[in-house]
Amino acid sequence: MKKNLLLAAVSLVALSATAPALAADLAARPYTKAPPAMVAAIYDWSGFYIGINGGGGSSHATWDVVGFGRDGSHDATGGTVGGQIGYRWQSGQWVFGVEGQGNWADFSGSNTGAITGLTNRTKIDSFGLITGQVGYAWNNVLVYVKGGAAVVGNKFDIRTPGGAFVASSDDTRWGGTVGVGLEYGFAPNWSVGVEYNHIFLDGHDQNFTSGGVLFVTDHIKQDVDMGLVRLNYKFGGPIIAKY
Template identity: 80%
Template sequence: MKKNLLLVTASLVALSAAAPAVAADLAARPYTKAPAMVAAIYDWSGFYIGINGGGGSAHTTWDFVGTGSEGSHNATGGTVGGQVGYRWQSGQFVFGVEGQGNWADFSGSNASALFATRNRTKIDSFGLITGQVGYAWNNVLAYVKGGAAVVGDKYEVSTAAGALLASTSQTRWGGTIGAGLEIGFAPNWSVGVEYNHIFLADKDVTFAGLAGTERIRQDVDMGLVRLNYKFGGPIIAKY
């Protein structure tokens, strides 16, 4: 009996000694850290193509060379076109080049202050070749642009009653500056608004069948809404 009691007591002592070791083994299990957060950063780099539309106004002044001013008018109307370009991003700065071509219907006229005639101007197309510098806040891009512009112009001289006397067309080159704001709203898609000003130098214009030369001065202001599709991945991962 005493022998059995001694065996039971020894077993209990052994179990008591083993319990801390088991607890220590459980506490020693490795801790697994939660995965790091990943921030999605919009990447503006890549080729893009898009469409645009809006309106504009061309302030035009006609001067009869050697005599004086015949007056001014605003040629206003709508425009629609497209653009293609490439951008590359370095940090938050974005650089790009772009070509744009538009059909337009900017037209207007005024009665001549010198003759019993009416002068009419119409812009039916224009193109822009520009460079861009911008600053991005993730999927929001603000930028300025500048470069060359080419405009398709048509000029008409009519009687005060509206009968056409003469007309001529010209392609005029000048410069342009502008600014825009663009937002990436879906993978590879962005929408934006843009303002452009086109500077056109004075141009001497002659009309077949009419004596004398007109010196025509013109500047164009436009507001456009743009939709672009960018080729390539829309975001980059930042840990």
């Protein structure tokens, strides 16, 4: 019994002597800094912008000789180039805006009149759009619809089958427009997009004159469809940070 107690006492003394050494051998854990919070860059569509556009279009024109009936119809097609300026403001993912656009155009076409036998020619040489926009953004991708007023510059003329001038009439017409577009912010402050627009124009009576003398009156009705590629530069900060 005494021998067992003696062995236990010796073991306890040995353990007490080695404990500090074991503790000293344990290496201290290195301090690790918490990883930084992630920052998500979100494109902000708010601000003034200016840009250029180009594309093509087609105007369907119907000519009726007043008092006699349908003289025929044709499509006036061609290219266009112009510019736009506007302002957008963003609330959440919704984007609202106003825009003014002006374009030079060369939409032209003709048909042989069923009544007159002469060549009826239509040319659109300019148009402008004043519209409001409502869109929805997925970060730097924006889809929008637009609508408002349109003004179109027309030149009409009548020629012989051989091309000799007979009579002409110029007209500036106001109407309405609707459209839809897709825009992509590809770099800070820069975006590129595609857009479709339709212009509604009421029918008008056009007095065709030659040398100041009335030749004929035609009732001409038009509408316009066009597709555009657009490049915009937006002023102000392009992104906001979200933590």
